[in-house]
Amino acid sequence: xxxxxxxxxxxxxxxxxxxxxxxxxxxxxxxxxxxxxxxxxxxxxxxxxxxxxxxxxxxxxxxxxxxxxxxxxxxxxxxxxxxxxxxxxxxxxxxxxxxxxxxxxxxxxxxxxxxxxx
Amino acid sequence: xxxxxxxxxxxxxxxxxxxxxxxxxxxxxxxxxxxxxxxxxxxxxxxxxxxxxxxxxxxxxxxxxxxxxxxxxxxxxxxxxxxxxxxxxxxxxxxxxxxxxxxxxxxxxxxxxxxxxxxxxxxxxxxxxxxxxxxxxxxxxxxxxxxxxxxxxxxxxxxxxxxxxxxxxxxxxxxxxxxxxxxxxxxxxxxxxxxxxxxxxxxxxxxxxxxxxxxxxxxxxxxxxxxxxxxxxxxxxxxxxxxxxxxxxxxxxxxxxxxxxxxxxxxxxxxxxxxxxxxxxxxxxxxxxxxxxxxxxxxxxxxxxxxxxxxxxxxxxxxxxxxxxxxxxxxxxxxxxxxxxxxxxxxxxxxxxxxxxxxxxxxxxxxxxxxxxxxxxxxxxxxxxxxxxxxxxxxxxxxxxxxxxxxxxxxxxxxxxxxxxxxxxxxxxxxxxxxxxxx
Numbered sequence: 001x002x003x004x005x006x007x008x009x010x011x012x013x014x015x016x017x018x019x020x021x022x023x024x025x026x027x028x029x030x031x032x033x034x035x036x037x038x039x040x041x042x043x044x045x046x047x048x049x050x051x052x053x054x055x056x057x058x059x060x061x062x063x064x065x066x067x068x069x070x071x072x073x074x075x076x077x078x079x080x081x082x083x084x085x086x087x088x089x090x091x092x093x094x095x096x097x098x099x100x101x102x103x104x105x106x107x108x109x110x111x112x113x114x115x116x117x118x
Numbered sequence: 119x120x121x122x123x124x125x126x127x128x129x130x131x132x133x134x135x136x137x138x139x140x141x142x143x144x145x146x147x148x149x150x151x152x153x154x155x156x157x158x159x160x161x162x163x164x165x166x167x168x169x170x171x172x173x174x175x176x177x178x179x180x181x182x183x184x185x186x187x188x189x190x191x192x193x194x195x196x197x198x199x200x201x202x203x204x205x206x207x208x209x210x211x212x213x214x215x216x217x218x219x220x221x222x223x224x225x226x227x228x229x230x231x232x233x234x235x236x237x238x239x240x241x242x243x244x245x246x247x248x249x250x251x252x253x254x255x256x257x258x259x260x261x262x263x264x265x266x267x268x269x270x271x272x273x274x275x276x277x278x279x280x281x282x283x284x285x286x287x288x289x290x291x292x293x294x295x296x297x298x299x300x301x302x303x304x305x306x307x308x309x310x311x312x313x314x315x316x317x318x319x320x321x322x323x324x325x326x327x328x329x330x331x332x333x334x335x336x337x338x339x340x341x342x343x344x345x346x347x348x349x350x351x352x353x354x355x356x357x358x359x360x361x362x363x364x365x366x367x368x369x370x371x372x373x374x375x376x377x378x379x380x381x382x383x384x385x386x387x388x389x390x391x392x393x394x395x396x397x398x399x400x401x402x403x404x405x406x407x408x409x410x411x412x413x414x415x416x417x418x419x420x421x422x423x424x425x426x427x428x429x430x431x432x433x434x435x436x437x438x439x440x441x442x443x444x445x446x447x448x449x450x451x452x453x454x455x456x457x458x459x460x461x462x463x464x465x466x467x468x469x470x471x472x473x474x475x476x477x478x479x480x481x482x483x484x485x486x487x488x489x490x491x492x493x494x495x496x497x498x499x500x501x502x503x504x505x506x507x508x509x510x511x512x513x514x515x516x517x518x519x520x521x522x523x524x525x526x527x528x529x530x531x532x533x534x535x536x537x538x539x540x541x542x543x544x545x546x547x548x549x550x551x552x553x554x555x556x557x
Binding site: 011014015056 | 177331332336538539540543549
């Protein structure tokens with residue numbers, strides 16, 4: 001079992017959700033986050049280089065069984081990458097995906113554990 | 119000795135000056151109330167901004183509020199340059215609208231006092247607030263999917279060619295609806311001029327522009343109902359200026375309009391929540407304020423002519439009909455985002471038509487005298503129906519033409535990416551709620 005954490009642009013959430021639902025990944029947790037990568041703001045603020053500001057992002061957490069990791073990651077990448085005119089590469093600030101091993105998953109309602117509880 | 123002569127001369131000069139510049143004496147009480155009403159109606163515009171702003175998604179809150187705020191800027195300038203002349207000048211072009219060169223830039227009326235004893239400048243400013251709030255109401259119909267530039271062009275043309283003519287027909291002394299029937303079509307404070315025109319135009323625009331992306335399946339929830347409630351409170355209080363101020367005096371009809379306004383709002387509110395409790399099991403805050411608005415809109419044309427029981431009846435009926443209209447909207451599937459037509463359009467029509475059944479006797483007696491013969495409720499209903507029908511037809515056709523022009527020039531509908539990014543980011547480069555950034 002894996003926990004996929006994706007940090008995406010806040011205006012791409014609708015597209016990423018649609019993409020995930022198309023790929024039949026329908027369990028999701030969404031929260032607001034702020035952060036930045038190597039480059040702080042893509043724009044300079046009023047012509048000055050400033051201390052990195054925290055840009056609003058959306059964090060998506062999806063717990064999946066191992067077979068579904070690739071499907072999920074591809075669905076997110078397709079929708080979260082903002083390409084200019086269909087280039088291969090996206091733009092700075094598109095976000096990151098982290099995949100973490102998930103030790104246990106428990107359904108609160110029934111007490112099921114393991115892969116079937118995902 | 120010289121000092122006494124100087125003093126006497128000064129007093130004579132002052133007396134002569136005072137005599138020369140005042141044709142009508144200023145009624146300071148009426149003027150004070152009219153200035154207060156002007157401020158109250160202006161306060162309704164930020165109130166409307168808060169009401170609508172709280173109902174959209176947070177990515178669109180500033181954009182939606184800006185629709186109301188920018189109207190304050192644009193319509194004010196238009197009003198004092200050409201629009202007051204078009205609305206209240208002498209009829210030209212067959213009565214389509216008015217014109218009076220003295221009213222351009224308000225140059226010729228700097229010192230004039232109206233027969234009511236109120237300086238004309240105050241009257242101009244008061245009427246200008248109505249011109250501001252009407253296009254802001256339209257914005258509720260196509261919230262979350264309209265471009266800012268397109269909106270500005272739209273309200274400019276709409277204000278000049280839809281609002282000004284309608285205002286002229288209903289309120290100018292030579293307007294044809296003002297003179298229809300015994301004592302004119304009854305529109306005390308703007309049920310037809312403001313609410314029906316805005317509601318119907320909004321409906322046309324909402325259908326023409328199409329639905330928001332994701333409507334109706336995706337949840338497009340209000341981002342701040344607290345702000346909506348506060349806005350509704352400002353609207354309710356401001357409406358006293360809207361209705362009671364439309365008496366253009368500070369006297370009996372003011373008191374009557376004040377009473378009717380309060381009563382209709384309250385009756386509308388509790389009717390809505392009673393209906394909602396039966397229908398959904400819960401009385402919602404949004405339902406309460408929708409009922410307040412429905413009642414206020416319905417009593418707007420009627421404020422000076424109905425008494426308490428009439429106001430209660432109008433509040434109850436308007437709430438019920440508007441509630442039903444929103445159910446119909448959901449069934450028909452068009453996206454009137456903030457129910458501009460559902461409440462303002464429908465409520466205005468209900469008020470303008472049904473007020474005839476609640477007019478106070480003294481008004482009907484005065485109408486019969488003016489008509490020189492019997493004047494009954496059904497005859498007045500006929501006059502009201504003509505006024506409502508003309509307003510609706512003119513607003514529909516005019517709005518279609520204006521949208522066509524705006525779409526072909528700067529574009530009225532948001533581009534898809536702008537709609538997804540949110541109006542705030544796309545058109546203003548700002549965020550409404552800074553709390554997103556934890557710093």
